[in-house]
Amino acid sequence: MIDFIKDNLILDDPLILGANISILLTVIGIVFVLTYFKKWKWLWSEWITTVDHKKIGIMYILAALVMLFRGGVDALLMRAQLTVPNNAFLTSDKYNEIFTTHGTIMIIFMAMPFLIGLMNVVVPLQIGARDVAFPYLNSLSFWSFMFGAILFNISFVFGGSPDAGWTNYAPLAIEGSPGPGINYYLLGLQISGIGTLLTGINLIVTIIKMRAPGMTLLRMPMFTWTTLVTAFIIVFAFPILTVTLALMTFDRSFGTHFFTLTGGGNTMLWSNLFWMWGHPEVYIVVLPAFGIFSEVISTFARKTLFGYKSMIISLVGISLLSFLVWVHHFFTMGGSAAINNIFSITTMAIAIPTGIKIFNWLGTLYKSRIQYTTAMLWAVAFIPTFVIGGVTGVMLGMAAADFQYHNSYFLVAHFHYTLIAGVVFACFSGLVYWYPKMFGHKLNERLGKWAFWFFAIGFNVCFLPQFLLGFSGMPRRVYTYVPEDGWTLLNVISSIGALGMGIGFVFIVYNIYYSFRYAKRETTGDSWDGRTLEWATTTAIPPHYNFAVIPEVKSLDTFWFNKQETGKKEKVEYKEIHMPNNAGTPFIMSALMFVAGFGLVFDLWWMAILGGLGIIACMVIRSLRSHKEDEGFHVSVEEIKKTEQSFHEEA
Amino acid sequence: MFKKIKPFMPIVAGLSLLVLSGCSDLIVLDPKGPVAATQRDLIMLSIYFMLGIVAVVFVVFTFILVKYRDRKEFNDKDYKPDMHGSVKLEIIWTIIPVIIVVVLAVPNAIALYELKGQPESTADKEPIVIQATAVDWKWIFSYPEENIETVNYVNVPEDYPILFKVTAADSMASFWVPQIGGQIYGMPGMVNDLFLQADEPGVYEGRNSNFTGEGMAHQEFDFVALEEEDYRNWVEETQENEPKLTKGTYEKLMLPETVEKMTFSSTHLNIVDHGQNPAYAMKIREKYGIREKSEGNEDGKVDGNDSNESHSNH
Ligand code: HEM
């Protein structure tokens, strides 16, 4: 065992050694603080075992911010390496590991959890529900995501990171990649993928079954709509990923031949299966972003969303098309002209519903009264930047032209324009917007605007030049180049932009600290003069049961119109509220998934089997005892009165 | 105010970058053969359309952002909070993208079919067939007719259709000579056809653009277009003066490493056809003790590196 640790712990690289030490110090620090302030019990009973959708959402977002930091450091390291030709800062091997972890972390462990976190916090409130449909499952989702993320992340200090790209193409990822790196990728994604799939199911049932009385489908806020559609995409797409990852795990660990070079495997099968999940995946992250922008724009434009129905139709249209375009990721694989032509057309067709959305947002802003808050700045900046991402997407969709863009920096620029201007801007916008709902105070606007300008300008400076690098023939994923290539100037500019984004991120983190210390506390639940039900809670931070009385919905933007009506406050009558119990098994079960996953990464069969048995044991225990645990508890009328009154006095 | 300038920043930045970088560097837009020229035309067409769209959206966007910002002298008549849609407008902005997509889809379709065949300008000439094989991290070119093989460079006559038969011995690679024509994958166990043609003599950069691991950045080759006579002379000289490709030499080429340019007066096609035999390179590596994850192990375990081996003994 000691030898095993000695062999795999990476100590020969100063960068990683530094990381090792800082991880160790952080862990010691956290343990010390928790022990010193006697917070272990608090941590366990308030957070680890919680089934409250708001707390789970907050944990998702925290984890996503940490992952954004990790992925961002990866990005800066890569930009540092590429700034000048023939740079020896990173070796090829290190660079390959870094772009692989960067891409995987940003999409799987940053963008998705950030959005799922916001969904968790917001969607039940928006539909006037007390929690999600399956709170226990929700906790399991979170913890399996979390342990999947931890498993993936320890690869860089223990055993070596995956290095075959986030697309992990065969046969490079099988015959070409010895060592545990790829196994980390396969199992980290597998475990967190379970969480995502469960979240998808949970959100569908929540939105279909738990809407407040009067909230018909056509009265649902846009963010809830996008969440619903996204959840459907998840449920259809993630099983593909699960199977695909499992097949490669078999290839690598049990000697099967699905994707191998030898033994009759089919390497193209991986590319197909990967992108059958992978393309819907990019819509899984971008559709909720569209929802966030819709909410923020309509709130701060102080105007109803323009074209609500066409927004929904285009949303559904995009989600269907997203399953019909995967071949555009390998037009160059030698498919017939007819095949490439069909997939060109489906791909370009996505521009139609997307265009509708862009114009609807402009329509919302037209004849409105725009308040440029930080949240609104992110949302407004999204429009022109995403248009650039969109039109270059159409260009890439033209297969005959894509033969020249494929695998080049043109592509890198394009997908960062969609992923950053689409997803990251939305995450920041949503974070600022719903922050008072989660923490009871706003983020500082001044600091927020500094962050915005640094990040948004830095982003364009970083990625616009990359379109030109593509036209100059620079392929993606190269760790270095020579001066004669003529790429130096554009790369220097690009790196300067990346630095700007880094500074922007620092502002955001500092803002969280600063606002925690100094921001004015919110006294009402309606921080921005909002339109939808999440702002209708009686306290700034909703009580664990969300609504003392479930609101009645009479229209779209129901809260907004209620406020207009003013006057007669009816005497409300409280009833007991039934809430679910906390649960520890989701955490334990996910920890066991981690154990089993770790065993599989290193072919430690005893560990994998023990972990697997543990997981089954957890399921059995849960099945046998669920009728007792599921009973939950009742919040008494007295307690509700007390909570609600304490607020009224404050206000 | 910053806000007003903001939407223009990308355009301004883009234009100034174009100027800075000097258009000559944009090799994709500077084609030296009919294939790349077709693609350049298609790209330029789409760029004009896209710049048009971007311009329209940015102008409308800026106008709205400035006009409707909340401010002291805000004109209340401009504020219509309950305006929730307009069927007419929504239909208009559905139809416009449809038209644009159709307008772009047609030339794209034409180009796709055109690129599958031999370039029109030389339709009367019998194409020269060259087999291009990607091996980690090099390119091997075989001329079956001429019985010549080159490594990391390929000589072709100008104004002559060349039919590249692209394949790979191990990782999936992408064959790309930006100034001559777009990419096609080389994959083990398969052969993809790609017609290319150079219009003027010169040395053009070619490379693998698909990630194949450690040496991928150096998996480059020279695409050399010669006057037809020079090309014929080179073929003759090579056939007479260069060594034959032996089995041993070829096996060395299967190892994952970069190599210098080489020339031989016979091809590997009688040793192995990678289009038929995807396992060949792995077998050779095993023979030479290059132990990547291999299928040869009976237990089929990942035991590529030492650390893994040592733990499996515990
Ligand atoms: C914070 C600013 C960011 C910078 C400076 C940055 C920079 C980079 C760089 C330099 C590469 C490698 C290019 C190459 O060698 O091929 C890369 C790849 C990638 N990035 Fe980013 N990135 C950023 C943010 C993001 C975000 C937010 C996402 C997703 C939500 C993302 C997704 C990806 C993906 C998927 C890849 C491809 C990885 C692969 O080739 O396997 N990036 N990025």
Ligand SMILES: [Cu+2]
């Ligand atoms: Cu796609």
Ligand SMILES: [Cu+2]
């Ligand atoms: Cu193939």
